[in-house]
Structure formats: structure tokens, C-alpha cells
Amino acid sequence: MRPERVITVGRLTVRIAERLQATDEFKDLWVEGEVSERSISAAGHVYFTLRDNAGQIRCVLFATQAASVALTPQNGARLLAHGYVEVYPRDGRYQLRCDDLMPAGAGEAYLRLEALKRRLTAEGLFAAERKRKLPARPRRIGVVTSAAGAAWRDIQTVVARRDPRVEIVLAPALVQGPDAAASLVAALDGLAQLRGLDAVIVARGGGAREDLWPFNDEALVRAIARSPWPVCSGVGHETDVTLVDLVADVRAPTPSVAAELVVPDASATQVAALRLRRRLEGRIADALGRRRRRLVAAKRLLDRRAPAARVGSLRQRLDEARRRVDRAVARAVPARRQRAVAVRRRLDALSPLAVLGRGYAIVEGADGRIRTGTQGLTVGEAVRLRMRDGRAAATVTGVERRVPREDGGSPGEDGRSGREHG
Numbered sequence: 001m002r003p004e005r006v007i008t009v010g011r012l013t014v015r016i017a018e019r020l021q022a023t024d025e026f027k028d029l030w031v032e033g034e035v036s037e038r039s040i041s042a043a044g045h046v047y048f049t050l051r052d053n054a055g056q057i058r059c060v061l062f063a064t065q066a067a068s069v070a071l072t073p074q075n076g077a078r079l080l081a082h083g084y085v086e087v088y089p090r091d092g093r094y095q096l097r098c099d100d101l102m103p104a105g106a107g108e109a110y111l112r113l114e115a116l117k118r119r120l121t122a123e124g125l126f127a128a129e130r131k132r133k134l135p136a137r138p139r140r141i142g143v144v145t146s147a148a149g150a151a152w153r154d155i156q157t158v159v160a161r162r163d164p165r166v167e168i169v170l171a172p173a174l175v176q177g178p179d180a181a182a183s184l185v186a187a188l189d190g191l192a193q194l195r196g197l198d199a200v201i202v203a204r205g206g207g208a209r210e211d212l213w214p215f216n217d218e219a220l221v222r223a224i225a226r227s228p229w230p231v232c233s234g235v236g237h238e239t240d241v242t243l244v245d246l247v248a249d250v251r252a253p254t255p256s257v258a259a260e261l262v263v264p265d266a267s268a269t270q271v272a273a274l275r276l277r278r279r280l281e282g283r284i285a286d287a288l289g290r291r292r293r294r295l296v297a298a299k300r301l302l303d304r305r306a307p308a309a310r311v312g313s314l315r316q317r318l319d320e321a322r323r324r325v326d327r328a329v330a331r332a333v334p335a336r337r338q339r340a341v342a343v344r345r346r347l348d349a350l351s352p353l354a355v356l357g358r359g360y361a362i363v364e365g366a367d368g369r370i371r372t373g374t375q376g377l378t379v380g381e382a383v384r385l386r387m388r389d390g391r392a393a394a395t396v397t398g399v400e401r402r403v404p405r406e407d408g409g410s411p412g413e414d415g416r417s418g419r420e421h422g
Contacts, residue, residue: 010089017087020094026085030111031057031096032104033081035073048073050081050096058095059083071101078104082114113216117243120218125225126246132230134250134262138198140167141262142191142229144184147172151203151234151255158259163266169194174214175204181217188223199262200227202244203234203255215242224248234258362386374401 007015020026033050040046044063049056059081061069073079083098100114120126141159145151147170159166171187174180184202191200202224204215214220215235221243224231230249235242238253245251252258363371364384371377377396385392 009092013087013089013092016094017089020085020087029082029084029096031059031081031083032078033057035075035077035079038073038075046073048075050079058093059098060095061098061101065099069099069101071103073101080104109213113243116216116218117246120221120243120247125221130225132249134230134232135198136264138166138263140169140196140198142169142171142194142197142200143203144171144173144187144191144200145203145255146175149175149205151175151205154205154254154256155201155203155259158256159263162260162263165266166263169197176207176211176214180214181220184214184217184220185223188220188227192226192228197229199230199232201232201234201255201258201262202248203258204236205255206237206240209240212236212240212242215244217243220244221247232258232262374399 031050033052033056036049036051036056038046038048044066046061046066048059048061050059051057061073061081066072071079080102081096081098082100082102083096085094086097087094102110102114124130143152143155145155152170156168159168169191171191173187174183188200188202191197202215204212212235224233224244224247231247232250232252233242233245233248234252234255234257235244236254250258250261252261362385363377364386365371365376366382369376371383377383377399379396379399381396383394383396385394
């Protein structure tokens with residue numbers, strides 16, 4: 001006898017997956033273990049196993065996430081993998097779908113930083129859509145950095161070399177230590193109160209990873225995000241990436257490069273403008289020369305085909321023709337008006353409505369047709385009388401028909417007639 005509750009393998013796998021997805025217990029996990037069986041597909045997906053003395057779990061790091069993860073799993077290495085557990089229906093097994101990797105033992109600070117990074121990413125603060133372009137021709141820029149640091153000197157040197165006309169407004173701030181983040185936020189908020197700035201550079205020279213920690217502060221990240229001016233970051237060395245670099249509109253690897261990105265090279269711009277001006281002047285000269293040659297040729301042709309005397313004669317003939325037309329129009333208009341009046345009078349005389357005005361009426365039957373004689377009328381028939389100023393309803397109570405005379409003439413008083421009465 002077949003059991004009543006039977007489930008297919010596929011349905012069972014789906015139900016297990018639904019149970020895993022219904023709870024948050026397996027959606028935000030850091031799993032520590034030793035890497036084994038690592039492989040990379042042709043599409044760039046990384047597959048590996050994390051194991052310890054008690055068990056193991058299959059892991060996958062897809063290419064889209066692998067591109068933003070600095071660490072590549074190696075067999076035998078111990079690491080922390082972040083992700084969520086999902087069921088892979090085809091093989092009927094569960095796996096850890098990873099989105100971040102870090103060496104084991106990196107510490108709580110790194111975990112907090114990664115959590116903050118994911119939260120700010122979810123808010124859209126690092127999205128490419130909110131990035132603003134740097135101005136093409138800045139005239140006044142703000143700089144947030146230490147007044148005593150090498151970064152400030154480097155920025156001044158680069159700006160003076162590339163375009164000395166650009167004004168630099170320094171907002172001094174601490175760039176290291178426990179009070180650095182608050183100092184940087186205050187400097188940025190101070191620049192936000194100024195008018196006429198075109199861009200802002202947030203800079204710091206190189207140092208240890210711990211020295212750059214203030215540039216991962218959440219308050220500083222939000223201050224850059226709300227800045228009214230485009231912000232270019234130049235923090236540390238090229239290999240150093242902070243949250244400030246991610247939220248800035250443009251990221252430069254060093255303070256000097258940040259200054260180069262914000263301030264275009266004026267000499268190169270001037271050379272390009274001079275080259276463009278010469279090209280434009282040449283094109284204008286060529287165009288004017290062509291137009292001048294065409295004008296000379298046209299004038300010569302006009303002189304040959306239409307001498308001044310011939311033009312004057314034609315103009316005089318044109319004036320005479322215009323006067324003749326004016327006289328003809330003056331004579332024709334009154335004559336046409338008189339003809340129109342005569343035609344209108346004739347039309348009025350022929351109009352049935354004019355006849356009605358003399359006391360006559362038109363008889364219309366119930367079908368709307370005009371009755372022209374007594375033959376179309378019957379006793380008791382409802383008719384309408386159309387008169388000069390309206391219509392009236394009537395009923396035929398009697399019909400008197402005149403008999404035509406034998407000579408074909410119209411019946412007179414002595415003619416015979418027949419009567420019908422109701």
C-alpha cells in the first residue's frame with residue numbers, strides 16, 4: 001500500500017531552501033575555517049571548501065563579488081568568509097555564498113569596518129550615480145588637510161605649477177589620532193558655508209593602516225556625502241583604500257595626483273586654445289575669400305546681363321503697369337457691386353419666402369412634403385402651414401377641387417368643381 005504523504009526530491013529541496021530563507025539566522029554569517037579544494041571557473045567564479053576538525057561546508061565566491069575582494073582563497077590558508085547559507089537544488093546540498101573574505105585573526109575593528117561599509121553601501125552613499133564631475137575650469141578650491149603636513153605643501157606646489165590663478169582655501173584639520181575624524185568633519189562643514197568654491201580636496205600623506213583609520217569614520221563619510229561641492233580624495237598611498245575614497249566623487253591615489261585631477265594644466269589649455277584659435281581664423285579667412293570671389297563674379301554677371309539703364313526702364317514699366325491695374329480695379333469694383341445688388345434683388349423676388357411675406361402660406365403634409373394642389377390632400381389629414389414668421393398646425397376639414405375647362409384653360413368662376421367634406 002502506497003503511503004499517503006509522499007514528496008518528491010525536488011519539492012523536498014525547495015521546502016528546505018524556503019525554511020532557510022525564512023529566517024535571518026543564516027543570512028549574515030562570518031565562518032572561520034581552512035581552505036581546501038579551491039578551484040576557479042573560466043567565468044571567474046571561485047569554489048572552495050572551509051573545514052575544521054568538526055565538519056566542512058562548500059563555499060562559492062562569484063566573479064562579481066570576487067572583483068571587489070582583495071583576498072584570494074588559497075588551499076591550506078585559514079580565513080574568515082562572510083555570506084549566507086543557501087541550498088543548491090541540483091546537487092541537493094547547502095553552501096555558503098560568500099561576498100567578503102579576510103584573513104583569520106584580523107580583529108574586531110576590521111569586522112566593524114566591514115559591517116559599516118556594507119551598511120553605507122546599502123544606503124547608496126558609494127553608488128556611482130551620485131558621483132559628481134570635477135569642474136573643467138576651477139577658480140577657487142578648498143583643501144582639508146594638516147597645515148603642517150607634506151600633503152599641503154605638495155598640493156600648493158602642483159596648483160602653482162599647473163595654474164597659479166587658482167585660489168586655494170585651506171581648512172586645517174587633524175589627520176591622525178582620536179580627534180582627527182571630528183576635526184576633519186568640522187573643516188568640511190566650514191568649507192560648506194563658503195561661497196564660490198568649485199571643488200574640495202581631502203588629503204593626507206602616506207602612513208600605517210592604523211594612521212588612516214580616521215578616514216573610515218562614519219561621520220566623516222556622511223560629511224563628504226552632503227558636501228555642496230565635488231570632493232576629490234587623496235589619502236595615503238595608491239594601495240590604501242578608505243571609506244572616504246569610496247564616498248568621494250573622485251578618488252586619487254595621492255594628494256599630488258588629487259591636485260592634478262582638480263586643477264587642469266593651464267599651459268596645455270592655453271596651447272590647445274591657441275591651436276583652436278588659429279584653426280578657426282584660418283577657416284574664417286578661407287570662407288571670406290570664397291564669399292568675396294563669388295560676390296565679384298556675381299557682380300560681373302549682373303553688369304553684363306542687367307545694365308543700370310535697362311533696370312531703370314523695367315522699373316518704369318512696372319510702375320505704369322501697377323497704375324493701370326489700380327485704375328482697372330477702381331472701375332471694376334463699383335460695377336461688380338451694382339451687379340451683385342441687382343442679382344440679390346432678383347433672388348429676393350424669386351424666393352418663396354418673399355411670397356410668404358405677402359400673405360401666402362405653404363402647405364406641408366404629415367410626411368414633410370409640400371402639397372402643390374388639392375389632389376395631395378384628404379379630409380381629416382393633419383398638415384402644417386408655413387408662413388412668413390413661423391409654422392402652424394391645421395387639419396383639412398374639406399377639399400374643393402376645381403375641374404379644368406375643356407379648352408385646357410384654368411378653371412374660372414364658372415368652372416365646375418367637386419367638394420369633399422368631413
